[in-house]
Amino acid sequence: MRRKKLLLVILMGMLCVGACAKGNVPAGNMGTVSQAPIATEAPDVTETPEPTVTPEPTSTPEPTATPEPTPLPEDTTAPELVLLGENSIKVVARREFTDPGFVATDDRDGDLTASVQVEGEVDVNWCGSYTLTYTVADAAGNTVTAERVVEVAQPETVYPEGKVIYLTFDDGPGKYTEDILGLLDKYGIKATFFVCGTRNTALYKKIHEAGHSIGAHCLTHDYDVVYENDEAYFADLNAILDLIYENTGVRTTMIRFPGGSSNKVSMICPGIMTRITEKVTNMGFQYYDWNVSAEDSVTKVTEEILNSMIVDTPKYKYPIVLQHPENRKFSFDAVEDFIVWGLENGYTFLSLTPESPTVHHRIKN
Ligand SMILES: [Zn+2]
Numbered sequence: 001m002r003r004k005k006l007l008l009v010i011l012m013g014m015l016c017v018g019a020c021a022k023g024n025v026p027a028g029n030m031g032t033v034s035q036a037p038i039a040t041e042a043p044d045v046t047e048t049p050e051p052t053v054t055p056e057p058t059s060t061p062e063p064t065a066t067p068e069p070t071p072l073p074e075d076t077t078a079p080e081l082v083l084l085g086e087n088s089i090k091v092v093a094r095r096e097f098t099d100p101g102f103v104a105t106d107d108r109d110g111d112l113t114a115s116v117q118v119e120g121e122v123d124v125n126w127c128g129s130y131t132l133t134y135t136v137a138d139a140a141g142n143t144v145t146a147e148r149v150v151e152v153a154q155p156e157t158v159y160p161e162g163k164v165i166y167l168t169f170d171d172g173p174g175k176y177t178e179d180i181l182g183l184l185d186k187y188g189i190k191a192t193f194f195v196c197g198t199r200n201t202a203l204y205k206k207i208h209e210a211g212h213s214i215g216a217h218c219l220t221h222d223y224d225v226v227y228e229n230d231e232a233y234f235a236d237l238n239a240i241l242d243l244i245y246e247n248t249g250v251r252t253t254m255i256r257f258p259g260g261s262s263n264k265v266s267m268i269c270p271g272i273m274t275r276i277t278e279k280v281t282n283m284g285f286q287y288y289d290w291n292v293s294a295e296d297s298v299t300k301v302t303e304e305i306l307n308s309m310i311v312d313t314p315k316y317k318y319p320i321v322l323q324h325p326e327n328r329k330f331s332f333d334a335v336e337d338f339i340v341w342g343l344e345n346g347y348t349f350l351s352l353t354p355e356s357p358t359v360h361h362r363i364k365n
Contacts (some may be wrong), residue, residue, distance in 0.1 A: 003112060004099050010272075015223035017256055020055045025336060026263050029035025029128070029303055033227065046168045046241070059244075063081050064319070068202050071109070073108075073333070074334050075108050075138065075139070075140035076140070077106075077107055077108075077138075077142040078138065078142040079104050079105060079106035079109070079112050079136050079137070079138050079142065079143075079161050080104065080105050080106070080144070081102060081103075081104045081116065081134060081136055081144045081146050082102060082103045082104075083100070083101075083102050083148055083190065084100040084101040084102055084103065085100025085101070086100075086148075087146075087147070087148050087149065087174070088148070088151070089148065089149070089150045089151070090150075090151045090153060091122070091124060091150055091151065091152050091153070092152075092153065092154070092155045092284075092354075093124055093125065093126075093127050093152050093153060093155075093253075093283070094124055094125055094251070094253050094283070094284035094285070095124060096124070097122050097124050097150065097152075099118070099132070099148075102116055102134055102146070104116050104136040104144075106138040106139075108138060108139065108140070109138045109139050112138065113286075114137050115136050115137070115138045116134055116135070117134070117135045117136065118133070118134055119132070119133040119134075119135070120132040120133055122150045122152065123152065124152055124284070125283055125284060126152065126282060126283060126284070127129070127153055127154060127281070127282050127283075127284060128151075128152055128282075129149060129150070129151050129152075130149070130150045130151075130152065131147055131148070131149055131150075132148045132149075132150065133145060133146075133147050134146045134147070134148070149200060152284070154281070154284065154286070154354075155286075155354045155355045156355065157355055157356070157357050157358075158353075158355040158356070159357055160318075160348075160350060160356075160357075162346075163346050164318060164319075164347060164348050164349075164350050165313060165319050165321060165342050165347045165348070165349050165350070166191075166192060166318070166319065166320045166321065166350055166351070166352050166356065167189075167191040167192070167294050167321050167323070167338075167339075167349055168191065168192045168193075168194060168215075168256070168269070168288070168290065168320060168321060168322055168323070168352065169191060169192070169193050169194070169323055169324070169325060169326055170194045170217055170256060170322060170323070170324050171194075171196055171199075171217065171221065171324050171326065171327060172193055172195055172196065172199055172203070172326030172327065173193070173195060173199045173200045173203035173204065173207070173326055174199055174200070174326035174327035175326065175327055176325055176326050176327070176328075176329070176332040177193075177200070177203050177206075177207070177326045178203070178223065179204065179332065180325060180326065180332065180335060181206060181207065181210050183335055183336050184210070184212065184339075184349075185210065187339050187340075187343060187349075189211050189339060189348075189349035190211060190212055190213070190349060190350055190351035191213075191345075191349065191351055192212065192213040192214075192215060192254075192288075192351045192352040193207050193212060193213070193214050193326075194214075194215040194216070194217070194219055194254075194255075194256040194288075195207075195214060195216070195221070195240070195244065196217050196220075196221055196240070197218070197219035197239060197240045197243045198219070198221070199222065199295060199326075199327075200222055201243055202247070202248055204244055204247035204248050205247050205248055207248075208247075208248040208250060208267065211351075213252075213254065213351035213352050213353065214244055214248060214250060214252055214254075215239060215252055215255060215256055215288065215352065216238070216240045216241050216244060216252060216254065216255050216256075217240065217255075217258060218236055218240055218258045218302075219236045219237075219239040219240040219243070220236065223258060223259065223263075223265040223266065223268075224268060226258055227258075227265065227266035227268060227269050227272055228268065228269060229269050229272070230269070230272060230275055230276060230279075233272065233276050234276075237255070237280075238332075247262060253284060253285050253286055253354050254285070254286050254287075254288065254352060254353075254354060255280060255285050255288070256285065256287065256288050256289070257273070257276075257277075257287060257289075258265065260289045260290070260361055261273055261277050261287060261289055261360060261361050261363055262289065262361030262362055262363060262364050263365070264364055264365060266365050267365050270356065270365065271365060272365060273363050273364070273365040274363055274365065277360075277363060279356040286354050287358070287360070288320060288352060288356075288358050288359060289320070289358075289359045289360055289361040290318045290320045290321065290322035291315075291319055291320055291323040291359045291361055292308075292309060292312040292315075292316065292319045292320065292322065293308060293312070293321075293322050294308055294309050294314050294321065294322060294323040294324070294331060294334065295308040295325060296324050296325070296328055296330070296331035296334075297324065300328075300330045301324040301330065302330050302331070302333040302334045305323075305330065305331055305334040306334040306338055306341075309321055309323070309334070309338050309339065310341055313342070313347075314345075318356075318357040318359075320352070320358075320359045321338075
């Protein structure tokens with residue numbers, strides 16, 4: 001009986017241990033410990049580190065790499081600008097002016113000559129003072145400026161030595177032009193032809209090629225047309241200048257006004273001679289009146305024409321003789337005798353140039 005009770009107690013004890021072991025562990029925690037906490041923490045970990053990791057490597061290395069080479073130089077030195085030629089230049093009006101040039105260099109940027117900016121212009125067809133301003137900048141913005149003054153002026157007069165005669169022929173070319181060229185060649189002397197545009201313009205070339213001077217008289221010798229107004233005068237002047245250029249290749253600057261600068265035939269336009277004589281001078285032309293007249297518009301007697309020239313020439317140091325022999329036989333007949341007289345009396349016959357001493361009449365209109 002006792003053994004049966006003991007066995008029963010042991011069996012009861014074993015059952016109790018098995019039941020108590022199961023009852024101590026919480027039933028709900030067994031499946032959720034490994035699943036629920038991982039699912040909620042994982043998205044937080046992957047989202048936050050990403051934005052903080054990526055901007056750091058791209059922003060930090062760049063600013064540290066570039067500032068290193070720049071702190072070494074700091075350019076505060078302006079380029080050097082050198083003007084070639086003189087800083088003050090005198091140019092004869094209506095002749096070509098070429099800027100002598102410049103050189104610009106910079107200690108950092110090297111040759112900057114091609115970058116030099118030039119402000120201002122020189123008008124060789126108007127006497128006056130012109131300023132040219134040269135400016136250049138280097139890459140750092142340092143600039144340098146230089147100036148040159150160019151004076152456009154009438155040529156300086158060259159006074160010839162000895163006894164001279166400036167023989168001038170107006171209103172040609174004409175019937176006797178080639179004969180006159182023959183006489184000038186025969187005696188080896190030079191003269192000046194103030195030509196018209198309504199004549200045989202092909203003779204301009206022969207005159208020029210023979211070594212004589214050509215000046216502009218007028219396109220048309222019609223006073224009412226030429227002196228109608230200022231614009232009309234310059235239209236006529238430009239036309240005869242172009243005609244001379246087309247036939248000779250010469251851009252002459254020498255002018256003789258129809259009737260001379262003292263004429264009264266221009267009174268149809270009050271004050272025109274005062275204005276245009278001043279203007280042509282500013283434009284760089286030279287105008288020539290005369291101090292000796294052959295008076296071949298007053299008389300047709302060759303003896304009187306010759307006498308007028310012979311009597312008046314010695315009165316002047318630089319006689320400019322006016323004659324119209326190219327279309328007038330009675331005047332042409334006096335040409336050779338006057339040349340002979342001049343040579344026998346020790347004169348040298350010269351052609352006028354822009355540098356020759358001129359004669360200006362007193363202007364009456
Ligand atoms: Zn004339």
